[in-house]
Amino acid sequence: MKIESLPDNSLILVEEIENGLHPVATVRMVEYLIEVAQRKNAQAIFTTHSNDALVPLPPTAIWAAVSGNVYQGKLDIAALRAISGQIEAQLAIFCEDSFAASWLKAVLRTQTDVAQEGIEIHEMFGDGSAVKININHNLDPSVKCPSVCYIDGDSLQSDSAEKRVIRLPGLSPEAFIFDKTLELASQLGGILAVRLLQPHITADSIIAKLKEIRLTNHDPHLLYSQVGFTLGLIPESTVREAFLATWAEAFPDEVSAILEPIKTILPRINT
Numbered sequence: 136m137k138i139e140s141l142p143d144n145s146l147i148l149v150e151e152i153e154n155g156l157h158p159v160a161t162v163r164m165v166e167y168l169i170e171v172a173q174r175k176n177a178q179a180i181f182t183t184h185s186n187d188a189l190v191p192l193p194p195t196a197i198w199a200a201v202s203g204n205v206y207q208g209k210l211d212i213a214a215l216r217a218i219s220g221q222i223e224a225q226l227a228i229f230c231e232d233s234f235a236a237s238w239l240k241a242v243l244r245t246q247t248d249v250a251q252e253g254i255e256i257h258e259m260f261g262d263g264s265a266v267k268i269n270i271n272h273n274l275d276p277s278v279k280c281p282s283v284c285y286i287d288g289d290s291l292q293s294d295s296a297e298k299r300v301i302r303l304p305g306l307s308p309e310a311f312i313f314d315k316t317l318e319l320a321s322q323l324g325g326i327l328a329v330r331l332l333q334p335h336i337t338a339d340s341i342i343a344k345l346k347e348i349r350l351t352n353h354d355p356h357l358l359y360s361q362v363g364f365t366l367g368l369i370p371e372s373t374v375r376e377a378f379l380a381t382w383a384e385a386f387p388d389e390v391s392a393i394l395e396p397i398k399t400i401l402p403r404i405n406t
């Protein structure tokens with residue numbers, strides 16, 4: 136009621152906007168503030184420790200201040216612990232988005248001698264944020280664990296061995312994994328079909344559908360959701376994990392190449 140009674144061009148300040156609100160209500164509150172800002176030509180600024188409050192916002196509307204450094208762009212609140220050195224992990228990995236994070240997790244799962252629990256992977260919703268945060272993290276003398284950054288093949292950021300910024304193979308991560316897996320469709324069809332929650336005997340028809348989807352796809356980011364829809368409303372995350380696990384098992388040399396730049400700082404299981 137107070138917000139609605141404000142004159143146009145007002146400045147609205149809210150501290151800890153999620154306090155006392157259900158996560159869904161937090162999202163609705165932020166959506167309401169966006170609507171008010173447009174309707175009343177107002178400016179709304181709020182602080183938060185909730186990822187839910189960031190969901191409706193564009194990356195340019197989000198700022199994080201950590202240890203004297205300011206970052207613009209969408210990020211995961213949990214990643215702030217890594218940025219500020221408040222983690223117990225032995226290695227922090229920053230990457231662009233959820234697909235890159237899932238890719239790196241699939242790669243690491245193939246390494247039986249790596250202490251998975253000693254690694255934290257954070258998706259930063261943008262290559263610029265991932266690179267900047269990684270560089271500042273490694274320059275911070277108070278940080279106890281090293282970090283690395285993996286950028287997509289089509290990123291305009293520069294990879295650097297010195298700054299631990301590593302480029303993933305392929306121009307589009309989604310298309311790279313999809314295409315490489317289909318290259319070995321004759322050998323992997325049955326395994327992939329089962330991982331896609333389909334009967335093993337339907338492998339040939341599943342592969343045919345996958346090839347058709349690839350031929351008609353215009354946005355690689357939508358590949359896995361299109362596959363899920365075609366195969367019976369399978370969650371996109373399930374399809375993505377099926378392809379990543381199959382690729383990681385089929386291409387050990389490519390897995391090794393991705394991990395080669397960080398092999399000396401990977402936490403190992405004590406034997």
